[in-house]
Structure formats: structure tokens, C-alpha cells
Amino acid sequence: MSDASQTMDNAPGRRGRGVRIVMLLALLVALLIAPFMLYPIFVMNVLCFALFAAAFNLLLGYTGFLSFGHAAFFGGGAYFTANAVKEWGWSPEMGIALGVLGAAALGLVMGLIAIRRQGIYFAMITLALSQMFFFYAVQSSWTHGEDGIQSVPRGKLFGFIDLNNTETMYFFVLAIFLIGMGIIWRFVNSPFGMILKSIRENEQRTISLGYAVNRYKLGAFVMSAALAGLAGATKSLVFQFATLTDVAWQMSGEVILMTLLGGIGTLIGPIVGAALVVTLQNYLATSDVPVTIVIGAVFMICVLVFRRGLVGEFYRSRLGRRLGFDPEP
Template sequence: MSHSDATTPAAPATVPAAGRIKAVILLAMLGFLLLVPMFLYPIFLMKILCFALFAAGFNLLLGYTGLLSFGHAAFFGGGAYFTAHAVKVWGLSPELGILVGVAGAAGLGLIMGLIAIRRQGIYFAMITLALSQMFFFFCLQAAFTNGEDGIQSVPRGTFLGVLDLSNQINMYYFVLGVFLAGMLAIWRIINSPFGMILKSIRENEARATSLGYTVARYKLAAFVMSAAIAGLAGSVKSLVFQFATLTDVGWQMSGEVILMTLLGGIGTLIGPVIGAGLVVTLQNYLATSPLPVTVITGVVFMVCVLLFRRGLVGEFYASRIGRSLGFKSDS
């Protein structure tokens, strides 16, 4: 036995009941989501769910494909604008309005993706930022967005003609259902053969190309899927708050979703959800603080980056307990 073999610590053995423990954790989280509106303000909870889905969709591109976009606010805000207009002006039902928002965001993703994926690294990021700002100014000038006033008083309507979404509890469970469906879709994507190819592109694009994969096509598909999920989050958000404004498409929104993802842990399914919950909670409960919320959020971000290099969930996955339970990060 070599000296290096003798001194290298063995990886912790997986707990025999790790699968059952993970199932219990999952059920506990689901039970918490079902019961929490009895104790906390539903609007606050729905905001967390919307931004959690937004961050999870962004992480599909960054954490699993390795593409950093500075322009995801275009899809989030675009979905919000398209849904708000479809529901308020066209009189569509909420489910159809959301479909319009998702389709519009996916279309934007296709157009932006076709332009952006021609470059890599910081050039890709800067192109997405530039295109997002172009869409911001389009929303500022377009007639259907009402400029700086935005689209206000968006009716929530009735889901499938049965569930009255004007009721806060009904709306919460509707948003929860959309959130869970979106997370399930992301889980299915990253655990499919398509998801394995995305991870291989992230790790070594040249090798993926040498294996015969059309890398540009897979990148574009991931970009459109991520845009569609971001649009879904924005669409639901416009129904929750009953308005869509320029804030939804501003570059600050793109920065926030990057912050949420990094805080929670890129390359983890649940990390962006935790990061979004942390950021939204800070914004909500520190809104009356004499210090600017952005300053406090920035300090929290710096502390987390210094202490938790992989993000909160990423560090847990890398810990002895996380590894013994079979958790792993794909970053």
C-alpha cells in the first residue's frame, strides 16, 4: 500500500436507511408547505415560491449547463407582462394566461439564445445582459405594457372554472401546485439522458463535441427550457400581486436571481429554493430597517461566500452527514 493510500481518509459509508431518511425529509418539507399558510402571511409565502421557481429555472442553465446569464429578468418579466396582458385585456382564464406567458418567455429565450450561444464565458453573459436591456427598453416604450405605470389590477380569475383564486388560501395552493410541477419538471430534465449531456457539456465542452453531440443545439434547448421556467415563475407572480412592472425586467432582477442561486448552492436542486427563501425573507423583514436592504443582503452574501464556498445546501451535501445520506452536488 502506498503512503498516499494509507493517509487518504475513506469516504463516509452511506447510511443503510439513507433512502428512507431522504423520503422522510421530502415528505416533511411537503407537509410544511401544505400547513405553513396557517401560520404565515400567504402573499409572503407565494412570493417565496415564485422566486424559488425562478431561481431553480436559472440554476438549470448555470448549475447544470455551465452558462451564466445576466439577462434572465427578460424572461421573468416577459412572462409577467404577457400573462397580465392576456388575462386583463384579452380576458383569458388564469391557466391560459400562464400558458401565454410561458410561450412568450420561451420565444424570447429562443431568440436571445440563438444570438448568445455563439459566444462563451463572459462574452455570453454580456450578450444576455445587453439583450435583456433591449427588452427592458422595449417594455418601457411598448403600448401594451403601459410604460412606467405597468399593467395593474390584473384579475386572478377562476382556475379551470372551479377554484376562485381571489381567495388567498386558494391562490396559495394554486401557486404551490405550479411550483411543485415546475420543480418536478426540472428534476426530470436533469436526471434524463438530456440532463447527462448538459452536465458533460458543462464539464468539458470539447470532449462532448468529440463524442458527436451538437453542443450548440443542446445549449439552446437548455436556454429555452430555463427561459420557459423563468417565464412560468413571472406569470404566476403577476397573478399573485396582480400587476407587472418594469421592476420585473430590470437588470437588478437578474442580479437577484444570481444571488439566490449562489447563496443556496449551484448544481443542487433545492439550493436555489433555499437561497430564494433567504433573500425574500431578508427583503421582507428588513424593509423597515434604517439600513438599506441591499447593504444587509450584500453583507449576508459576503459572509456566506466566505464561509460556505459551495452555498448553504452545497456545503451540507459536501459534509460528512450529507455524503452519508447519499446527497451530492452536480456543480
């Protein structure tokens, strides 16, 4: 093949990388100026749920396992952090670290049980285990039952950065969001991530190649749980409480909805889906229109018209292909 032909073949890839870089820079600039243009608490809520959805997508989109129990990790991280910061007087960074470790531990226990099954059986096991944690949170004294853990102090980051300032708290949440997304990107684009994709496509062939499939599944499950815990821990500091809503099965349903709307198996899709759902919930909360009906209608339209989600369909569109995006199967 001539040099000219190789240049023509590589042009879409280079153009796609350039477009992605420009889009990422534009998104970063938008996030930096967002607290000065929008209500900061609203944007922080979007970032927390976007990270939660991206963590869930790590398991569903890149490994092919549908979990109905991710609320346990999200809410567990929130409870662990809220209790450590309020009752034990821990600093916010140490409280968040405990929330992540606690969620990872929950993920390890639940994963060891759930990965033994596939399909609907896997989903039902995760739902059952998540509900067990929910009822534990209802009855446990340290979670304060239906009252939850309230008036959680934000404290001072590293002992001198006051997180009670809303703008300071926003940039702290933004930093956590970017770190979490960076971890997911690195995880997906590593050899480990390639094996997860092969498990999703053909698990039996992956086994025949000599890979210990269950170890990779468990690793993906624990990583997804830890990042979901990071999102929940951060949210508990943003709103300064942790309640049963964070561990209820409806929360697992919401994160599934966010991921499906945005696009399964795409890095940006869950972020778009989370932003759409949180925005609808926020702006319809004070209206007479039932929020659940509107979100259900949006979901139904997306399922009928955008089978791969908003971002997934864009990647497969003529414009997306011309820009050099590589659609996931």
C-alpha cells in the first residue's frame, strides 16, 4: 500500500481524535464556568450521578452484566462517609476514602456470590443482596433508620480548604468527577478492559484462551462498586445527609435508566443520560406534571427511536462516522 493510501486510511482516525480532544476541552471549559452560570448544587448533583452512571456502565457496558443492586454501593458509600465525618470527626478526604473502601468491600462480598450466575439470575441475586443491605440500613442504629444521617459537616479539605464555601465545594466535586472518569477511561483502555470486552462478546471463547474469567468479572464488579461508592460518598457531603433513598431499589432503577438513555458501552453516554434525568427531575419537581410520567415517556421515545442511546446513535450516525468516532457494538 502506498504512503498516500495509508494517509487516507488514517485520516478519519486522526480527525476523530482531534474532534474528541476539542469536545473534551469544550466540556472542561463548560464545567469550569458552570458554577458561575448555573446553580452550583444542581451541577454538583449532576456530576455525582454522572459518575455513578459511568461506574454502573463499567459493569454493564464493558462486561455485559446487568446489576439491579448498585444502589447498595452508592448508598453504602454515602452512609460510611456521613457517619465517619459526623460521628467520628474524620476529615472529608478520609471520610470519602472510607466510603470507597466500604463500597468496594460490599462489592467484593456481593460479587463473589453474584458472578456464579449469568443473565437474569445475576440481576436477581444483586437485587436481593441490595435489598438485604437496605433492610440493614432501616434497622441499624448507626444509620438512624428512616431519619438517615443528617447535618453532615463538610469540614476542611486537608485541614485548611473550607468546603462550606459553595464554589470551593464545587471544584472539589469536579476534581473527584474528573479523577473518577480518568480511572474508568484507563481501566477500559487497559489490557484488563480488553479482556472484559471479550467476555462480553464471547465468554466461552475467552475461557478457551486460558483466562480466569471469574477473576476478571469480580475485578470489574469491585471496581464498579468502588466508583459508585465514590459518587455516593461525594453526594453525602454535597447535600450533607445520607438517607434510605440512596440505598432503595429505585436508585438502582434510576442509574439503569440514565445509562440506557445515554448509551451503553460509551464513555460519554452515561454522563449525558445522568444530566438529562437529573435536569428533568429538578425542573419538573415544582410543576404539576408528574416527573415519573415524563421520564417514562422520554425513556420510551429513546428506546423506540434511539435504540443504542443518544450518544450511541450519534456515534453510528453518518456525522459520527465522518468525524471518526468508533461505535461500540
